[in-house]
Amino acid sequence: MAEEVKKKGRKTAEEKKAELKALNKEAKALEKQLEKIKAKAKKLDEAVNPKKEKPVTLCGGQCLTCADCRVKACFNNETGKYPPFCLTTAVDKELLQSAKDIYLNDEIDKNLALTAAYVEGNFYGKYTRVQETIEFIKQYGAKKVGIATCVGLLNETGIFAKLLRKHGIEYYAVGCKIGAIEKSEIGIPPENTLTKGEKYESMCNPIMQAKVLNAQKTDLNVVIGLCVGHDALFMRYAEAPSTILIVKDRVTGHNPAVPLYTAGGIYSKI
Numbered sequence: 001m002a003e004e005v006k007k008k009g010r011k012t013a014e015e016k017k018a019e020l021k022a023l024n025k026e027a028k029a030l031e032k033q034l035e036k037i038k039a040k041a042k043k044l045d046e047a048v049n050p051k052k053e054k055p056v057t058l059c060g061g062q063c064l065t066c067a068d069c070r071v072k073a074c075f076n077n078e079t080g081k082y083p084p085f086c087l088t089t090a091v092d093k094e095l096l097q098s099a100k101d102i103y104l105n106d107e108i109d110k111n112l113a114l115t116a117a118y119v120e121g122n123f124y125g126k127y128t129r130v131q132e133t134i135e136f137i138k139q140y141g142a143k144k145v146g147i148a149t150c151v152g153l154l155n156e157t158g159i160f161a162k163l164l165r166k167h168g169i170e171y172y173a174v175g176c177k178i179g180a181i182e183k184s185e186i187g188i189p190p191e192n193t194l195t196k197g198e199k200y201e202s203m204c205n206p207i208m209q210a211k212v213l214n215a216q217k218t219d220l221n222v223v224i225g226l227c228v229g230h231d232a233l234f235m236r237y238a239e240a241p242s243t244i245l246i247v248k249d250r251v252t253g254h255n256p257a258v259p260l261y262t263a264g265g266i267y268s269k270i
């Protein structure tokens, strides 16, 4: 009798196994639930902090960048002078090496970098931009140069083309209105046109300019006076590397730095 009572108080091996099985099942269910909660928390976290991915370069936690620097210690690697927020001292070494590898291994990029250095090293402060561009074209070895020009600067383009001929450089120029597509055809509203919809206005067509120069198989393109944004589109679609000769700024005679130089005066209200 006493033996039976003792047995009743204890769990049998089968009962223990069954209990263990139930506990494992419960643990698995809890684990699944935890994973779901973690995924939900991650989603919420990403929604609240959308820019949480690893920054390419650090800015000392103060969000100061090269725009705030007045020492330019990177110019000669003056190690004692780097500012606390310096992008060079916090640079991502792997990223830096990957950029260096491109200069060393990509034929076109290597040629561009070495040619740019040649022009800078030999003509800095001596040559105008026009002279530098011609020198760059020659040294780069471009067989055919594309010119993507604003039709408002065809006179300037004509003079530049004449200089290219004088230097024995083959070129092909295409103006921004190529194809004469009316602005409304791509959804530009009349209020955003120069004549407010009263006249036929051809759109600037930098994508077509790029396609024409791509078809001409140019080795290098020169941009002359494309509007802000149209230049971006041209460079997105041009297959050959592009350099800019004139940046259009009608107000300052194509010198966009003027408002920056006079920011303390006439342009202080920008």
Ligand code: SF4
Binding pocket: 065, 066, 069, 070, 071, 072, 073, 074, 075, 082, 083, 085, 086, 087, 088, 089
């Ligand atoms: S890398 Fe450093 S030293 Fe160079 S300009 Fe930027 S902040 Fe200044």
